Amino acid sequence: MKLKGLWKRWKYLGFTQEVFLEHRPELDLHNLKLLHQVCGILASVMVALAILFGTYMHDGLRTWLAVAVLIILLLFSWISSLMLRTRRHPEPRTVDILLFALSLLLYVCGGYLGTAASGGELAVAMIWLLLFVQIVFVQPPLNNLLTLLPCLALFLFFSARYKADHNFFYDLVHASISTVVGLFMSYRKGKISLANLVAEKQLRQANYNLYHTSTTDVLTGLSNRRQIFEKMDQLQARCMEHDSYLACVVLDVDDFKRCNDRHGHPVGDAVLEAIGKALNSYSAEHEISMGRIGGEEFLAAWEEKDPARCEQVADELRTLLGGIAIPVGDQTLTITVSTGVCALRPEAADRAYYFADKALFIAKGAGKNRFCRFSPELDDFIF
Numbered sequence: 001m002k003l004k005g006l007w008k009r010w011k012y013l014g015f016t017q018e019v020f021l022e023h024r025p026e027l028d029l030h031n032l033k034l035l036h037q038v039c040g041i042l043a044s045v046m047v048a049l050a051i052l053f054g055t056y057m058h059d060g061l062r063t064w065l066a067v068a069v070l071i072i073l074l075l076f077s078w079i080s081s082l083m084l085r086t087r088r089h090p091e092p093r094t095v096d097i098l099l100f101a102l103s104l105l106l107y108v109c110g111g112y113l114g115t116a117a118s119g120g121e122l123a124v125a126m127i128w129l130l131l132f133v134q135i136v137f138v139q140p141p142l143n144n145l146l147t148l149l150p151c152l153a154l155f156l157f158f159s160a161r162y163k164a165d166h167n168f169f170y171d172l173v174h175a176s177i178s179t180v181v182g183l184f185m186s187y188r189k190g191k192i193s194l195a196n197l198v199a200e201k202q203l204r205q206a207n208y209n210l211y212h213t214s215t216t217d218v219l220t221g222l223s224n225r226r227q228i229f230e231k232m233d234q235l236q237a238r239c240m241e242h243d244s245y246l247a248c249v250v251l252d253v254d255d256f257k258r259c260n261d262r263h264g265h266p267v268g269d270a271v272l273e274a275i276g277k278a279l280n281s282y283s284a285e286h287e288i289s290m291g292r293i294g295g296e297e298f299l300a301a302w303e304e305k306d307p308a309r310c311e312q313v314a315d316e317l318r319t320l321l322g323g324i325a326i327p328v329g330d331q332t333l334t335i336t337v338s339t340g341v342c343a344l345r346p347e348a349a350d351r352a353y354y355f356a357d358k359a360l361f362i363a364k365g366a367g368k369n370r371f372c373r374f375s376p377e378l379d380d381f382i383f
Contacts, residue, residue, distance in 0.1 A: 011142050013191045015198070020140075023197045028095040030193070031137050032080045035098060038136060039077035042106075046070035062117075069109060076102055100147055103133050107151035114171070115158040122167060126155055127174045134182035138190045145183070152179055217292040219269060220276025222283075228291025232301045232353065235289065239303055239346035246349035247304035248356040249314045250340045251321070254368040256296035259335075263328050271335060272296070274324045282320060288313070299353070307343035314339045314371050322369070336369035344376055 012020035050066040053059045076098060083090050106129050114123020130152070134144060152175060159171040215227035223231065232246070239246045253259075253271070260268040272292075279298060283290040288302040300317065304310065318337055326333040340360025344352045355374035362381050363372035374381050 010187075011140065013141065013187065013194045015191075015194060019198060020194065023194055023201075024092055025090070026197050027138050027190075027193065028090050028092055029084070031095055031099060031139070032084050032090060034136055035102060036077055036080040036084065039073045039080065039102070043070055043073040043077065046073060069105065072105060096143060099137055099139060100143070103137075103147045104151065106133055107148075107155070111151065111155040111158065114155065115162045118162070120163050120167060123155070123159060123171050123175070126171075127178050130175060130178040131182045131185075134186040135189060138193045139186065141183070141187050141190070144186055148179060148183075217276070219272050220292050221280055222276050222298070223289065223291035225291065225293045228289060228293060228299050228301065229353075231289040231291070235301055235303055236346060236349040239349055242303065243346065245304045245307050245343040245345060246352045247302050247307065247310045247313070247343040248341070248352040249300040249310065249317060250293075250353070250356045250360045251298045251300070251317060251337045252339075252360055252364060253296040253321075254336045254338055254364075256335075259333070263333065267326065267328055267333065270326050271324070271333070274326060275321055275335075278320050278324060279317075282317065286313075299356075301352075304343055310341045310343045311371070311373060314341045314373075318369070318371065338363040338368060339371040341371060341373040348376070 008017065009015070046066050046069050050063055050070065053066060054063040079098065083094070107126075110123070110126035110129035114126035130148070134148065156168075156172060156175065160168045163171065215224060216222070217224045222228075232248075236246055238244075253275070256268065256271070259271065275298070276292070279290045279300075282288065283300075286302075288300050291299050293299045300313065302313075318339055321335060321337045324335055326335075338360060340356045340358065340363055342352050342356035342359060344355070359372040359374045359381050363370040363383075366372070366383065370383065372381050372383055
C-alpha cells in the first residue's frame, strides 16, 4: 500500500489524482503556449539550416530533411495556435499527442545528428535535447518516461552501431546523466507549477471569501448596507448613460420589535432569513439589486424606463413577504411590510434613497402594510 501511494504521488506530481485532474486544463494551456513558441523558434532554426545546407554546403539530403522538419513544426504551430484560439479547456489527450509527437520529432532529429550524421563523434545535440525537451514542458512523469526511454534506447542502439567503443561509452554515460537529471528537473518543475496553480486558486478563493464577507449580510445573504449603496452609485452611472430612472423601494417589517419581544430573537432571525431568501430569489428573477440596510429594513434598487412600474414592484414585494409563514410552537407567524417608493431622473438620482426612506416613514405613520410614493412631478408624497 505504501508503494502504491508513492507511485500515485509520483504519477500526479506529488498531489492527489483529483487535484491534478482539476488543474490539468491550466497545465495543458501552459504547454500549448510553450509548444507554439518552441515550434516558432525551431522553425526559424530549420529555415537557417535549410539555407545553409542548400546554398553553402550543397547537401541536398540535409536540405530536404530540414525542410521536412520545418513543415512539421509549422503544422504543430498551426494546430496549437488553433487550439489556443478556439478552446479554453483543450482536450488532454490531444495535448498529450502533440507533446509526444514534438518530443519524438526532436529526439529522432537529435538521434540522427548524434549517430548516423555525427561521423563517429560525440552526440552533443542529443545530450542537450534529452534535457531540453523534459525541462521545457510540464508533463505527467509517466508520459515523459514512456516517451523518453524508448527514444533513449534507440539512440544508444545506433550509437553502438555507428561509433567506436570509447565514443559509445561517453554517449552512454552522458545520455544517462542527462536523462536522470532531466527526469528530476522535469518532476520538480511540474510539481512547482502545479503547486503554484493550487496556491493561486486558494488565494482567489480566500479573496472571494473575504470580499463576500465584507459585502454580504451574514443573516440574510443579501448585500450589506455598504455594498447596496455602492450598487446604487453604479446604477446611477448607468442611468446617466441610458437616460433612464433610478428606482428605489425601501421596505420595513411591521412590528418587528414586538415580534422579537414576544417570540424571542431566534424567531426574529428566522423571519429575517426567510425574508433574505425570498428577496434573493426575486432579485435573481427580476435583476433588481437587494440589500439589508438596517435591522429589519431592506432596500431594492434598479434601472427603470417606466417609473410607474415602481408601484408594481413595491406591491409584488409586499405580497411576496406577506406570504412568509414561520412556525412558532403550535402557531404560524406571518408578517407585513410597509414600503416607500421613489423613481428619479439620473441628474437627481442621488436623492432617490432619501425620498424613498421618507416615503416609508410616512407610510409607517399612516398604518401597517402600506406603501407611499414620492412624486417628483407633484413634489409630494402620495398613497
